Structures are given as structure tokens and as C-alpha cells.
Amino acid sequence: MVTTLLIILFVFLMLGFPMMIPLILAPLVIVLFFMPQVEPFLMVQQMLSGISEPILLAVPLFIFAADIMSMGKTSNRLLDFVGSFVGHLRGGYAITTAAACTLFGSISGSTQGTVVAIGTPMRQRLLKVGYKDSTAIALIINASDVALLVPPSIGMIIYGLISRTSVGDLFIAGIGPGLLIFSFFALYAYIHAYLYKIPLADKATWTERFQFTRKAIFPLMFPVIIIGGIYSGFFTPTEAAGISVLYALLLELVIYRSFSIKKVPSVALSTGLITSAVFILVAGGQAFAFTLGMAGIPGMIADTFLSGNPGPIEVLIIVSIFFFVGCMFVDPIVVILILTPILQPAAMQAGIDPVHLGVIITFQAALGSATPPFGVDIFTASAVFNRSYLDTIRGTPPFIVMMLIVCILLILFPEISLFLL
Amino acid sequence: MKLLKTLDYGLSKLEEFILSASILMITVMVAGNALSRNFFNNSWAFAEELSELSLYVATFMGIGYVARKGRHITMSAVIDNVPFALRKTLATIIPLITAIILFTLAYFSYEYVQSTSGRVTSALRIPYYWMNIWAPIGFVLGGIQFLRNFYVNVRNREVYLAEERKDYQSEEEVENQSST
Amino acid sequence: ACGGGETEESGSDSEDEGGSEGDNAEESEDEDTAEDTAEIEESYNWTFVTEENEGQMQYEYAEELADRLNEKSGGQITMDVFEFGQLGTEVDQVEQLQSGAVEFAIVSPGFTGTMVEEGQVFALQFLLPEDQEQVHELLNTSEALNEDLAALYEEEDILPLSFFTEGFMQWTGSSKITEPADFDGFTMRTQDSPLIQKTYEEYGADPSVMSAGDLYTALQNGTVDGQENPIFFIADSSYHEVQDYMTISNHNSYVAMTTVNPDFYNGLPENVQSLIDETVDEMRDVGFDMQDELNSSLLSDIEDNDDTPTEVTELSSEQREEFRELATPMRDFYRENAGDEAGAILDKLETEIEEITGE
Numbered sequence: 009m010v011t012t013l014l015i016i017l018f019v020f021l022m023l024g025f026p027m028m029i030p031l032i033l034a035p036l037v038i039v040l041f042f043m044p045q046v047e048p049f050l051m052v053q054q055m056l057s058g059i060s061e062p063i064l065l066a067v068p069l070f071i072f073a074a075d076i077m078s079m080g081k082t083s084n085r086l087l088d089f090v091g092s093f094v095g096h097l098r099g100g101y102a103i104t105t106a107a108a109c110t111l112f113g114s115i116s117g118s119t120q121g122t123v124v125a126i127g128t129p130m131r132q133r134l135l136k137v138g139y140k141d142s143t144a145i146a147l148i149i150n151a152s153d154v155a156l157l158v159p160p161s162i163g164m165i166i167y168g169l170i171s172r173t174s175v176g177d178l179f180i181a182g183i184g185p186g187l188l189i190f191s192f193f194a195l196y197a198y199i200h201a202y203l204y205k206i207p208l209a210d211k212a213t214w215t216e217r218f219q220f221t222r223k224a225i226f227p228l229m230f231p232v233i234i235i236g237g238i239y240s241g242f243f244t245p246t247e248a249a250g251i252s253v254l255y256a257l258l259l260e261l262v263i264y265r266s267f268s269i270k271k272v273p274s275v276a277l278s279t280g281l282i283t284s285a286v287f288i289l290v291a292g293g294q295a296f297a298f299t300l301g302m303a304g305i306p307g308m309i310a311d312t313f314l315s316g317n318p319g320p321i322e323v324l325i326i327v328s329i330f331f332f333v334g335c336m337f338v339d340p341i342v343v344i345l346i347l348t349p350i351l352q353p354a355a356m357q358a359g360i361d362p363v364h365l366g367v368i369i370t371f372q373a374a375l376g377s378a379t380p381p382f383g384v385d386i387f388t389a390s391a392v393f394n395r396s397y398l399d400t401i402r403g404t405p406p407f408i409v410m411m412l413i414v415c416i417l418l419i420l421f422p423e424i425s426l427f428l429l
Numbered sequence: 430m431k432l433l434k435t436l437d438y439g440l441s442k443l444e445e446f447i448l449s450a451s452i453l454m455i456t457v458m459v460a461g462n463a464l465s466r467n468f469f470n471n472s473w474a475f476a477e478e479l480s481e482l483s484l485y486v487a488t489f490m491g492i493g494y495v496a497r498k499g500r501h502i503t504m505s506a507v508i509d510n511v512p513f514a515l516r517k518t519l520a521t522i523i524p525l526i527t528a529i530i531l532f533t534l535a536y537f538s539y540e541y542v543q544s545t546s547g548r549v550t551s552a553l554r555i556p557y558y559w560m561n562i563w564a565p566i567g568f569v570l571g572g573i574q575f576l577r578n579f580y581v582n583v584r585n586r587e588v589y590l591a592e593e594r595k596d597y598q599s600e601e602e603v604e605n606q607s608s609t
Numbered sequence: 610a611c612g613g614g615e616t617e618e619s620g621s622d623s624e625d626e627g628g629s630e631g632d633n634a635e636e637s638e639d640e641d642t643a644e645d646t647a648e649i650e651e652s653y654n655w656t657f658v659t660e661e662n663e664g665q666m667q668y669e670y671a672e673e674l675a676d677r678l679n680e681k682s683g684g685q686i687t688m689d690v691f692e693f694g695q696l697g698t699e700v701d702q703v704e705q706l707q708s709g710a711v712e713f714a715i716v717s718p719g720f721t722g723t724m725v726e727e728g729q730v731f732a733l734q735f736l737l738p739e740d741q742e743q744v745h746e747l748l749n750t751s752e753a754l755n756e757d758l759a760a761l762y763e764e765e766d767i768l769p770l771s772f773f774t775e776g777f778m779q780w781t782g783s784s785k786i787t788e789p790a791d792f793d794g795f796t797m798r799t800q801d802s803p804l805i806q807k808t809y810e811e812y813g814a815d816p817s818v819m820s821a822g823d824l825y826t827a828l829q830n831g832t833v834d835g836q837e838n839p840i841f842f843i844a845d846s847s848y849h850e851v852q853d854y855m856t857i858s859n860h861n862s863y864v865a866m867t868t869v870n871p872d873f874y875n876g877l878p879e880n881v882q883s884l885i886d887e888t889v890d891e892m893r894d895v896g897f898d899m900q901d902e903l904n905s906s907l908l909s910d911i912e913d914n915d916d917t918p919t920e921v922t923e924l925s926s927e928q929r930e931e932f933r934e935l936a937t938p939m940r941d942f943y944r945e946n947a948g949d950e951a952g953a954i955l956d957k958l959e960t961e962i963e964e965i966t967g968e
């Protein structure tokens with residue numbers, strides 16, 4: 009039965025079927041042929057159920073906010089602001105990309121939103137100063153993953169939901185790792201620019217810096233409003249996503265007047281498109297998880313890999329490997345949905361802080377979003393930049409190495425995530 | 430043929446309207462509830478249910494529209510790197526099989542809708558089919574669209590990722606474009 | 610799919626079962642019916658879903674029931690007990706029971722109020738007795754519940770074998786709640802049920818629907834001011850860590866049902882059926898003691914927690930009376946809005962409650 013499940017999953021996936029097909033077909037076949045007592049219509053019940061959690065509403069909302077900002081002037085203002093301070097350094101444009109992605113990640117909550125909002129304008133700038141397209145895309149994809157770690161984060165919201173861990177604590181715990189990844193990427197950008205002799209840009213004057221800062225002040229207020237709003241009890245993390253849409257609209261429609269209100273429905277349409285593409289997978293993931301659950305597979309996995317009371321570091325390594333491999337093939341959100349309930353009990357038994365576990369899992373999801381063969385950010389980039397799959401991933405290996413180093417650091421030093429709590 | 434084209438145009442506009450409206454509805458409900466609770470001390474009991482409904486609508490009613498635009502998430506590493514003939518064959522067969530599977534799912538969805546008859550929703554107490562009827566409708570629309578993606582590949586020599594989306598750009602094209 | 614005819618049949622079949630059940634409850638205390646049970650010939654593997662997790666009442670109850678059945682059947686009956694979440698939401702699980710995908714389920718009427726509207730009777734506050742032993746007695750003996758309400762569930766392919774309490778519901782808050790005025794400007798997180806929400810509006814609160822995923826953080830930051838749950842659930846979800854006050858309001862008892870799929874149950878050999886009945890009956894007292902122990906030990910945990918102190922206050926009978934007065938009109942709301950049988954069931958239940966409490 010497990011073999012059938014996996015064969016269907018991989019064959020249909022590798023042939024290039026839309027992801028939703030293997031994800032839904034595999035459990036459907038299992039139910040039809042191996043579980044006579046389970047009505048096949050329960051697969052549809054599970055699909056609906058998989059997207060019924062109110063906390064998931066944050067996902068389309070954060071994507072909507074990001075779409076509004078990339079449509080308008082917000083992302084360019086952020087880029088100008090960061091660029092005026094670090095653009096002149098060696099690898100400055102790449103550093104600007106990494107910093108802007110981190111900043112935008114703390115606005116939008118969504119890695120895909122970041123790819124669109126920062127990636128689109130920044131890729132042109134990177135190409136102009138002589139970066140190879142593959143390097144530019146790899147940088148954009150990987151730096152965008154930081155969005156999953158810096159608050160607000162869709163991955164953390166979903167982990168918090170399943171593991172019953174405070175989403176607020178998770179948000180705080182993601183800041184350290186997010187900054188650590190940024191530092192690695194910035195260092196890489198510096199070395200890369202030195203090796204490839206990327207020309208230096210002009211240094212901005214303090215007057216220019218002041219002007220760009222002034223122009224970016226409203227976008228920079230985003231994290232303050234989101235995080236401040238959550239911690240002052242004004243709204244929940246889910247509602248924060250709704251408020252960020254309102255704030256983005258306020259900025260673009262009223263303050264910057266970068267487009268008219270008549271354009272809003274078409275921005276909502278592009279959000280709706282991504283929402284449907286992602287949520288049909290979340291829905292299918294639940295049908296998949298249900299079938300695994302009915303077959304008792306989670307228990308078997310836990311017994312096989314986590315028996316004999318492994319210590320915290322061993323458990324975290326096992327968790328990381330499971331998520332890394334899982335995210336190679338399936339959407340990270342779906343992997344979080346499926347694997348968290350399986351692995352969390354053993355992690356708790358080993359005395360791992362649930363918040364730290366959440367950071368490790370979210371980190372793997374972030375890494376997974378950019379890791380071939382399957383990676384939502386790769387697909388998003390491939391779609392947005394209209395480049396084939398292989399062209400999109402050509403430049404990723406150095407970034408994956410850096411991310412793995414960060415992962416080891418996170419496992420060995422939980423303080424990186426927990427020190428702010 | 431003309432009638433079909435008009436119908437198709439109408440359908441695509443309707444899909445666009447529904448997708449866009451559901452995202453706006455989610456925004457109004459989630460943000461509105463937060464504001465109303467804080468400023469008027471009055472929570473909207475219907476907010477969660479209507480948002481959930483909108484998310485169902487967006488997810489399922491979007492299947493066809495996303496297929497039309499060729500934006501369903503796909504692992505294309507293999508199909509990108511096989512000889513043209515095989516690539517063309519796959520690009521033709523995949524939408525056909527996908528359509529068949531979606532129609533099957535539409536059938537089971539319809540069964541599920543029937544199995545919940547008599548139920549009402551928790552907040553608004555409206556019949557429950559308002560929540561889940563979108564699954565069968567969405568799967569049918571999705572199936573129809575994939576049939577058309579199949580048809581466009583049968584009719585044309587090139588590879589179409591979807592009816593409205595041709596193949597990708599290459600690296601040289603991109604770098605030439607941006608250097609000009 | 611379940612045909613309408615089939616449903617009616619199984620409904621009328623099992624109405625008789627429901628009737629004999631109440632009798633069984635009394636018999637089993639005197640004689641050990643296990644002696645009468647013939648050897649179980651086949652081996653069975655059943656699925657048992659619960660709405661709660663390990664360490665919480667429903668899961669522990671289900672595990673215990675499964676263990677006992679396994680032992681009594683000489684190992685022939687094994688049950689896989691599922692924690693909440695793996696198979697979907699509470700309502701999903703009920704649908705799985707109805708369609709026969711799972712055999713056993715613990716079901717709270719609160720989550721099925723959209724299928725069997727009369728089940729919302731358990732959402733009425735200050736209705737059930739104030740004494741937990743009396744609640745126990747009522748749930749074991751009430752005709753209104755075990756026959757009339759149970760029959761309505763059977764029509765929906767849910768066969769209740771017993772009703773049991775998971776303990777009194779309590780309020781927690783960022784401010785102290787002892788009288789209705791304390792609810793002014795107070796945002797109360799409740800389940801998504803018009804009846805419950807209207808009740809809190811009667812008290813003067815702003816009832817707010819919020820998912821469990823958001824609740825801890827929302828209480829911590831003051832996004833909402835309070836919530837209601839049985840003690841074990843409050844403690845297990847750590848809500849007391851982020852709440853300064855807990856009111857022993859006992860404003861309701863959290864009631865759940867042990868249910869089976871009727872087609873599955875009616876298709877079992879008689880000796881297996883009676884083994885199930887007998888074990889479920891045993892579980893009435895065992896379950897009652899479990900919740901009592903769980904709730905009282907976790908209450909002292911909450912009281913003794915000095916890191917995040919929670920002031921625990923018990924409502925006086927005068928204070929309870931104030932709330933009861935505001936909550937009583939909700940009974941009419943229930944009669945009018947909760948299905949055709951609501952009035953009859955509530956009337957009968959009120960009489961039964963009076964008989965037990967002697968008021």
C-alpha cells in the first residue's frame with residue numbers, strides 16, 4: 009500500500025503532471041483499492057477540511073499585501089533606501105537584494121510574494137551591473153526564503169497551528185536565524201563580486217540617503233505595525249495579515265497615489281490565482297495526510313526512526329533530514345502539515361523547545377522552497393521571469409551549502425533562535 | 430464556434446470576477462472584524478464563516494482559471510529536458526489524463542455534497558452546500574480547461590504549457606533583452 | 610452514500626437498543642455479564658476517533674475503553690485510538706463515523722449542532738445540576754437524552770451508546786469575572802455557535818469567534834479577554850499561563866457522547882454487541898472518576914503555579930443566580946431555533962433535572 013502510494017506520487021510528479029494530481033490521486037487510489045470501508049468522497053471532505061483552518065487566511069492576505077506593494081512604489085522605495093546605504097560596497101547590489109528581501113519578508117510573510125515584489129525590479133538592476141541571470145535568480149529565490157523566518161511567516165503560522173505553539177513566540181524566534189542567513193548571503197555577495205570583478209556602484213551622498221530614507225519611512229513602518237499590533241493585543245497574527253493589506257492600500261492609493269482604486273480588483277485577481285494554485289495543494293496535502301493517518305503510517309515512522317529515546321541533537325537531525333527530503337518533492341506547507349504531527353511527539357520527549365523545533369522546521373521549509381527538484385519559489389521565479397526550470401535553478405548550489413551550514417549552527421546553538429524570548 | 434468563443438470569454442471573465450471578489454471578501458472580513466472589535470467592541474460572528482467560504486470559492490473556482498493560465502504548480506525538471514517528440518507527447522497526454530482525474534473528483538465531490546445535505550453552517554445557519562458546492566463545480570471547470578489545454582496541443586506543433594501560455598524564454602534571450 | 614431508506618431502518622432498529630441500554634446500566638453493577646459472553650470468534654480491528662489529545666479526557670477515556678475491550682475479548686478486539694487532528698476537524702470525524710470509515714467516535718454535541726440541532730441543549734448555561742454527581746446521574750438515566758435525543762442522532766447514522774461529562778466549564782479572564790457587570794467591554798472567545806454567543810451577549814460581553822490556533826497568543830496579548838473550557842483543557846492548553854483570573858463558574862458541564870456507526874454495530878454478532886455495551890457501561894463510572902481526578906489535580910496545578918499566578922475565585926450562589934437569570938431566556942431561544950424536537954426534549958430534561966436535584 010505504501011509502495012503504491014509512493015509510486016503514484018513520484019511517477020506522476022516526475023512526468024510533469026500538475027502537483028495537485030499526484031497529491032490527490034495517490035490517496036484516492038489507496039482508498040479505492042485498499043480501504044473498502046472508507047468512502048472515496050471523504051477525500052473531498054479532507055480537501056475542504058485542509059483549507060478550513062482560519063489561520064490559513066493569513067496566506068492569501070499576506071500575498072495580497074505583497075502584490076499591492078509590488079504593483080505600487082513600496083518595493084522600489086525599499087530598494088532605493090537599502091541601496092543608498094550598501095549599494096556602493098563590493099557586491100552591493102547583491103547585498104541590497106538580500107537586505108531588501110529580508111525587509112520585505114518581514115512585511116509580506118510570504119516567500120512567493122517576496123520573489124515577485126523584490127525579484128522583479130531587482131533582477132533588472134542586477135543584470136544591468138553585470139550579474140549573470142542564473143546568479144541573480146538564485147540570489148532572489150534564496151534571499152526570499154528569509155521571509156519564512158522573519159516575522160510574519162506563513163510557515164510559522166501553520167506550524168504553530170498544528171503543534172499548538174504560540175505563533176507570537178515563533179515570530180520572535182525567527183529573527184535571529186533570519187539575520188544570520190542574511191549575513192551569510194551578504195558575505196557571499198561580497199566574495200562573489202570580488203571574484204567575478206563586478207564593478208562598484210557610486211556611493212550615495214548623505215542627502216540622497218536622507219531622501220531615500222524619508223521616502224521609505226512608510227514602508228519601513230510595516231513591521232512595526234504588524235508586530236506591534238500583535239503584541240499590543242490589537243489583532244491576531246491572522247488579522248495582522250488583513251491589516252497589512254489595508255496599510256498597503258493606504259500607502260499606494262492614498263499616500264503615494266501610485267495606482268487608482270480601479271486597479272485593485274486586478275491585483276486581487278493575481279492574488280487569487282496564486283491562492284488557488286497553492287491552496288489546492290494544501291487541500292490535497294490533507295487528503296494525503298488523512299490516508300497516511302488511516303493506514304497508521306505516522307506511528308510506524310515514529311517507531312522506526314525515533315525509538316530508543318534519541319537525544320535532542322539526534323532528533324533535530326532526523327527532523328531536518330525528513331523535512332529536507334520531504335521538501336525536495338512536496339510543497340513545504342504540505343510537508344509541515346504532514347510531518348509535524350509525526351515528528352513532534354518524539355521531539356517533545358527529547359526535551360526540545362517546541363519553539364526551537366518550529367524554527368528548525370520552518371528553516372527546512374524555507375530551504376525546501378528553494379531546493380530542487382520541487383520548490384515553490386523556483387516555480388514562482390520560473391513563472392514570473394518566464395525562464396525554464398533548469399535555468400532557474402542553475403545558480404542555487406552555493407546558497408544551499410550556506411543554508412546547510414546555518415542549519416547545523418541552528419541545531420547546535422538553539423540560542424540563535426531562543427535568545428530574544 | 431462563435432457562440433462557444435463568446436461563452437468562453439464570458440466564463441473567463443466570470444472566473445476572474447469570482448477569484449478577485451473572494452480575495453477582497455477575505456480582506457474585508459478579516460480586517461473588518463479586527464477593526465470592529467477594537468473600535469466598536471463588536472465582533473462579527475459571520476466573519477470567519479464568510480472568509481472560509483471565500484477561501485473555498487477561490488481555491489476550487491480557481492482550478493480552471495489557473496489551468497487556463499498554465500500556472501498550476503508543476504515539477505517540470507524532467508519534461509524540460511527530454512527530446513522534443515517525447516516532450517510534445519507528454520504535453521499532450523498530461524492535460525487529458527488530468528482532465529479525466531478532475532472529472533472523477535467532481536463526481537466524488539458531488540457525492541460529498543449530497544452526504545452533507547440537511548446540515549447548516551454554524552454561524553449563518555445557511556444550508557451547508559453553500560460551503561462545499563464549489564468543489565464539484567471547480568473540478569468540472571478545471572477538467573474542461575485541461576481538455577482545452579489538451580486540444581491546443583493537438584492542434585498546434587509547438588508545446589503549449591497551457592492554452593494561454595507558450596514555452597519558456599531561454600537564457601540568451603533574457604540577457605540580450607536586458608542589455609539593450 | 611447513505612440512502613434515506615437505510616437510515617430510517619437502522620434508526621428504528623436501534624431505538625430498541627437505546628431503550629434496553631438504561632436497564633443494562635443498573636444490571637451491570639450487580640452481576641458480571643462477562644461470564645455470559647460466549648467466546649469472541651473473529652478478531653476485529655476498529656478505529657476510534659476522539660476530539661482531544663493524549664493527556665486529555667476523551668483520549669484517555671477512549672484508550673481505557675479500548676484496553677478493556679481488548680482484555681475482555683481475549684485479545685480478539687483491538688482498537689486504534691486517534692488523537693485529534695490526524696483525520697480532520699471534529700465535524701469531519703463525525704462524517705467519517707456516519708459513512709463507516711471509522712467505527713467508534715467520541716462526539717461533542719457542540720460540534721454537531723449543525724447536524725442535530727437539538728443537541729445544542731448542552732450549550733444552555735446554568736441548566737444542568739450544580740452537583741457533578743447529579744450531572745453524572747442525569748446523563749446515565751435521562752430519557753430525554755438517552756432515548757429522545759439519541760434517536761435524533763441515530764437518524765443521522767450516529768448511534769450514541771452513552772453520554773458522559775468531561776467536567777464543569779469555567780471562565781478565565783484577564784480581569785476578574787464574578788458578576789454580569791464584569792463582562793462589560795469584555796471580549797469573550799467562544800465556539801462558533803449563535804446560542805453560546807447570544808448567551809454571552811446577554812451577560813453584556815462581546816463574544817468573539819477565534820480559532821484554537823490563535824487563542825493562546827490572543828489571550829497573551831489581550832486581543833481577547835477571556836475564554837471558557839473545562840479545567841483539564843485550560844491547563845493542557847496552558848491558557849492559565851496567559852490569564853490572571855479563573856472563575857469556578859461551573860456555568861455548564863462539557864458533555865460528550867460515546868458513539869458507534871449503527872450499520873457497523875447492528876452487523877456485529879450479539880455477543881460482541883453485548884461486550885461493547887457492557888464495557889461502555891463500566892466506563893460510565895470509570896470515566897466519571899477519570900475526569901474528576903484530571904480536573905481536580907490540574908486545578909491544583911493551576912493554583913500552585915507561582916511563575917504565572919492565576920487567581921481562582923468561586924462564584925457564590927447569589928452570583929450564580931444573577932447569571933442564571935440572564936441565561937434562562939436562552940432556553941426559549943433554544944426551543945424556537947434548535948429543531949422540531951427541541952421544546953419537547955428540553956421540557957422533559959427540565960423535569961428530570963428537577964427530580965434529581967429535588968428543586
Ligand code: NA
Pocket residue numbers: 113114115116117118154155156157158159160161162
Ligand atoms: Na516573514
Ligand code: NA
Pocket residue numbers: 335336337375376377378379380381382383384
Ligand atoms: Na524543495
